[in-house]
Amino acid sequence: MRQYDWSSHPFGAPENWPEGLKIPLRMLLTSRFEMWLGWGDELNFFYNDAYIPTLGIKHPSMLGRPFREVWSEVYDDVADQVARVRGGESTWNDALLLLLERHGYPEETYHSFSYSPLYGPSGSVDGMLCIVSEVTERVITERRLNTLRTLGMELVGTSTRDEVCQAVSQVLGVNRRDFPFSLLFMGEGDEQAAIACTQDAADLLHQSWPLGAAGSGPAMIALPARAAYPVGAWAIASRDALVVAIPGADGETPVGHLVLGLNPYRRRDEDVADLARMLVGQISGALANVTALVSERQRADRVWTHSRDLLCAVGADGIYRSVSPAWTRILGHATDQVVGHHIDEFLWPDDRQETAEALSLAASGTDLTSFENRYRTVDGELRWISWHTAREGDLVYGYGRDVTEEKLNAEALASAENALRQSQKMEVIGQLTGGVAHDFNNLLMAITANLDLLKRHMPDDPKATRLIDGAIQGASRGASLTQRLLAFARRQDLELVAVSVTELVRGVGDLIMKSAGPGVELRYQLDEELPLAMVDANQVELALLNLVVNARDALRDGGCVTIATERVVLASEQHLPSGPYVRLAVSDDGVGMDEETLARATEPFFSTKEIGKGTGLGLSMIHGLAIQLNGALRISSTPGEGTCAELLLPVTEERPAAPAPVAEPSVTPAAATRTILVVDDDPLVAMSTVDLLENLGHSVREANSGAEALEIVRSGEHFDLVVTDYSMPRMNGGQLAIALREIRPDLPILLATGYADLPPGAGIDLPRLAKPYDQSQLQREIAKFFGS
Incomplete structure (x- = not known):
């Protein structure tokens, strides 16, 4: 897109494009999902890298071209939907058949996609956004598997060759997309039976077919262009056919042949030969059963023996x-x-x-x-x-x-489906923790801000200062916890550093002792020569404490919890590369777990604890952390003997970075007084922010909704800065910022949010301040706008 000469395009230079185009275009270009959008009267075409395979040879020449030109071959199929989108309506299609010409010829493809309207500055629909997923392989594979399953079911119980032929004719006569016509030839010479699987293919039985071309495998033959062949489910006839031998009992000598007209819209379909092999394999098996039944009646002993x-x-x-x-x-x-x-x-x-x-x-x-x-x-x-x-x-x-092998394959499929369900559960956790953490961060914001101001207004009383500092520290830990939950749920980058896990364990020794309680004997088996591991120290500390609490809860009447570190070398285990790892293990001699409980131990929301004593998220979070660190969580347990949970962390050759000096935050009155508008739907948070700003010497006005803030700015009142919450009803902070920029394009805006990251589709690029924040953080962010 950067190389494209936009000066010759009707849209002109990109810097002059409307926000209604640039905002969704920015989202589209950074997404890994297949997406494109059309803009303007002709819906000029923009797309991202993920969409390039769908375009095929049309990339990159179709960039910026009208949608009708890009997909001229299928435009009529979606024209009514385009009209509905121009009217402001969204549309959805599930596995829609589209004959796309992306490789120089019409090709059978299936796509699931949605069309959504894009609005311009005037509020009218100026464009259209499409999010698409190509499902061609899935649809075609399911269709072919269904053909194989149906044929297998129809062949069950067939006892004569005629019944086998009837079953084959019936099944192949239904799948007219893969095989627009099908012919079945059974036997040889004068005893050969020729069958057309559909009525419209009966005349083809009189043609001469090169059945001998099918030797050890299917043979592709070109069909005469001028001859008339049944089109099946398509508008044009097959260009090629496949001749396949049906192997006999010896696996080599053919007992018949299939002639299959091929899909004219699947020219590079290499898998169709495999499908044909499986079809004749089923037919061969059914014929073998028929032969076995006949032989049983004639020579029962021989069949019984073999x-x-x-x-x-x-x-x-x-x-x-x-x-x-x-x-x-x-x-x-x-x-x-x-x-x-x-x-x-x-x-x-x-x-x-x-x-x-x-x-x-x-x-x-x-x-x-x-x-x-x-x-x-x-x-x-x-x-x-x-x-x-x-x-x-x-x-x-x-x-x-x-059917043992089939059972094993079914178990493997069930395991894959279970993995998918596990992934979906983790997505639910992400959504849940995102919303809860946002609300919790708002509460912590009010607590932190008011404690900060209270500390600054308190007389010099050491005891009061200590109490306030303790409350602030507790609020900070709460904020840290929500950020860790969000980081796990949203898979954000971890703060990786090279650390000694042994030293890490010692660093939280007091917390381990408090977590375990007085009735638990703590034992340490720590390797003093342990190599370094690349981890997020805070997250590993939290995981260690979680494992200690789990071990403590598994002890009924006291007992022993052992924490060990050591270097281990793995050959190949749990999909981990072979090599050296740091092992951090927490073991207990408690009640242990049976196989069923152990298998579900890392499932989200699964807990063996009493209601109110566990969320069921601890081990699933630790499992997710281990995966993010390119390691693994390994749990072993025996009922009545105890449990051992091990974190395996890759060894690193990097050296630990020197700790950065920690500067005590200082707050001084602002060098210049600013007029600031604070917008937050939570009155408690708004009041706290106002107090922080006024204490810095600024003049502050409060609004409790986006609509109220717009009304104040439209009244002509001047502001040097707007500090707004993101998550507000009816009009969020991003929408408010867009509206304010239309009134005052130069107005500085600071976005305060309790989310670790804005939800997908927020579409706003503003400086952000994470909740909860204190006065010094707020002052630093303001200084970035004005330098003071």
Whole structure:
């Protein structure tokens, strides 16, 4: 954008652009989400780096061009939404299909996006903001997985080749986006069966197809441009087709072929060949089952011998009458060790009752489908078996497939979903702590300011001064706590320094002793030669105290808490790089935790303490801190024996910085008296700020809302400075600043906020003063405007 020659553009130089364009443009360019905005009558196009892949070859030539020109191929699809946005309405689209020409040809893409109006100086809609997420791969992957799942379900229970062909034709006839037409050829020579999966593809069966081109893998063939082919879900016909061999029982000799017309809007789709392989794999498996059924009827003994899955015959009494050799291959038991024995001898103990009920149901004549239970191998391992049954006479015949690997994959998926839920919980914590800390900072602001003024007006009384200093110190600790909560919730940068963790532990020894209480024996095992670690000292101190409190609470009738530091070398653990680490451990000999409790120990809001005695945030905050420090939190516990919590922190070669001299803050009357407008919806905070400023010698006017402040300034009253809170109802401090700048562009404005950072979308760039603040901090910020 800097290299673009804006002097030749209708908008002219960027410094002359309206604020209504520059403010959202500033937000857009610094965001990692895909975003673009259009401005002006033609919605001239601006976008950020994250949006470049969506543009493809249109980048960078489309910068500043009209929206209708940038996406001319799909503009008609969204034109009605553009009109609604110009009328002041926002729109939303979930996975909208758009045929974008970003690589030189129309391409099937899906996008979830919102259109929002942007208002100009006159209050009219002068532009449009789009926040977009491309979901093409997700939509197409889900569509293909659904095709595979549906085909698998349709093939279950097929017992003849015709039933298999019917199932394939039915499923492929539905997915007309990946395959606008599909042909199925089964068998060879005069016995070959040719099937069109949709009626409009029937004429294609008369063409000559190069089925032999599909050797060891799918073969791509170009379709004649002038021939007429079914278009399926699209407006144009396929350009290419895929010929895929259906492997036979030997895995090599084909028993049939699929001819699949390919999506004309997915020219570089390398994954479609994998999809075709999986489809023919399912078909091949179904045909193999059909062959197995036929062979069973003709040569039952041979099928029984060579089956890869478990086959058995069992009586209603649970005694095995016969089992296939697959039992030995899958479970390790010799067949003569199974026949004549009860089913319970091989089941996982927890599944015996449910299996007995299922066997009773099967023996009564109800066929079981996909009944799953667990078996023990000869080595004691666990295997999941999915059963289909049929009753004949007094016996239940079972067909069992080993689905252990599928179960493990499902557990991995569940773990990923759990990680996503954990991330969402942490987002909730961020929102909660942000709002609570803001309100708490307002209260601390009033306390700190009034204590500061009280101290300055008190006579020289050492005891009173000590009491006031203690109250100020307590308020400062409260402010520090809220800032740490916000820093964790918003993932802000930590103040990293190289420190000795052993010295850090000694530095908070008094606090550890007070936190543990008189009934707890404290033991230290500290490494005096411990290497330095790069940490935020305040955060690690807070984490250490939190772990000590947890250890204390785990001791029922007193006990011992041990704090240890040492250097450890990890090979590879908890996704940590191998190398040296500093280990800070807090262990106790308390009640301990069972496996279920231990698994949830770092979940937000999870607590084993009584109501009112714990928030459930301590360990989750420590876990988050460890991750931010490129380390890990490791917890081990045994019920009745105690718990050990370990912080693993990477070793650093940096040396500790020399401590900076701490200057006692001084407050002197201002060199020049200023007229200042204080705006805050909290009367207590406003009064405190007014008192601080008046004590410095300034002339101060108070307003308790943005509207009141605007009315005062519009009345013509002169002010040298405005000090305003950010979070106010109806009109926040950022909106007030924008309105004041329209009246007095040169008016200095200082934004006071209880947030560690302004919420996303605040869109205001002003000097800021963090709450709570004292008189010396306030004086320093004013001096930055006037030099005094």
